[in-house]
Amino acid sequence: SQTIHQWPATLVQPVGSPLSLECTVEGTSNPNLYWYRQAAGRGLQLLFYSVGIGQISSEVPQNLSASRPQDRQFILSSKKLLLSDSGFYLCAWTVYRGPDTGELFFGEGSRLTVL
Amino acid sequence: AQSVTQLDSHVSVSEGTPVLLRCNYSSSYSPSLFWYVQHPNKGLQLLLKYTSAATLVKGINGFEAEFKKSETSFHLTKPSAHMSDAAEYFCVVSDLPDYKLSFGAGTTVTVRA
Numbered sequence: 001s002q003t004i005h006q007w008p009a010t011l012v013q014p015v016g017s018p019l020s021l022e023c024t025v026e027g028t029s030n031p032n033l034y035w036y037r038q039a040a041g042r043g044l045q046l047l048f049y050s051v052g053i054g055q056i057s058s059e060v061p062q063n064l065s066a067s068r069p070q071d072r073q074f075i076l077s078s079k080k081l082l083l084s085d086s087g088f089y090l091c092a093w094t095v096y097r098g099p100d101t102g103e104l105f106f107g108e109g110s111r112l113t114v115l
Numbered sequence: 116a117q118s119v120t121q122l123d124s125h126v127s128v129s130e131g132t133p134v135l136l137r138c139n140y141s142s143s144y145s146p147s148l149f150w151y152v153q154h155p156n157k158g159l160q161l162l163l164k165y166t167s168a169a170t171l172v173k174g175i176n177g178f179e180a181e182f183k184k185s186e187t188s189f190h191l192t193k194p195s196a197h198m199s200d201a202a203e204y205f206c207v208v209s210d211l212p213d214y215k216l217s218f219g220a221g222t223t224v225t226v227r228a
């Protein structure tokens with residue numbers, strides 16, 4: 001069966017420090033991978049998505065970046081965190097294309113607090 | 116471009132009573148619609164989906180939703196709320212040409228004993 005792992009679960013970082021959040025998927029191949037951010041009291045904001053190794057699409061200009069070094073690994077990074085980067089980060093995947101693309105499988109999330 | 120509006124930011128119900136979460140969408144083509152549930156500090160879990168088959172869709176945990184094209188709605192219902200239904204619920208729409216997803220702002224459900 002397929003599983004998704006996301007870590008770390010909780011992170012407290014000072015302003016200006018770097019960030020690395022990692023997500024891996026098991027039990028499937030060639031998934032679409034997504035990074036979402038959920039700020040307090042707000043809905044989900046798509047940050048990045050990837051349809052294949054090395055293929056990254058950015059939805060929102062910001063100081064974050066994403067990489068997909070392997071088929072089932074998706075990494076979210078920042079060189080210098082801002083206070084506004086605080087939030088709950090969710091990784092998700094799907095193997096569907098077309099009308100079922102919205103059937104996503106989410107990780108447990110990583111809560112980032114920037115102080 | 117498509118969009119989705121969840122009409123209630125918060126719904127409070129008593130245990131054992133019906134739950135209704137309202138969702139309206141706008142779409143240019145033939146949308147696919149989804150409902151997700153998120154418990155505190157957890158990821159989202161798919162409850163059910165509509166992708167142009169039967170308009171009444173049954174999901175997990177006793178939830179169902181009806182796609183009404185004339186009303187551009189996809190409301191989520193459950194006949195009898197359980198304490199474990201306390202969570203946040205998101206309505207999601209996707210559509211041609213690229214099936215990008217649009218999430219609603221979410222509805223928080225509280226269940227009173």
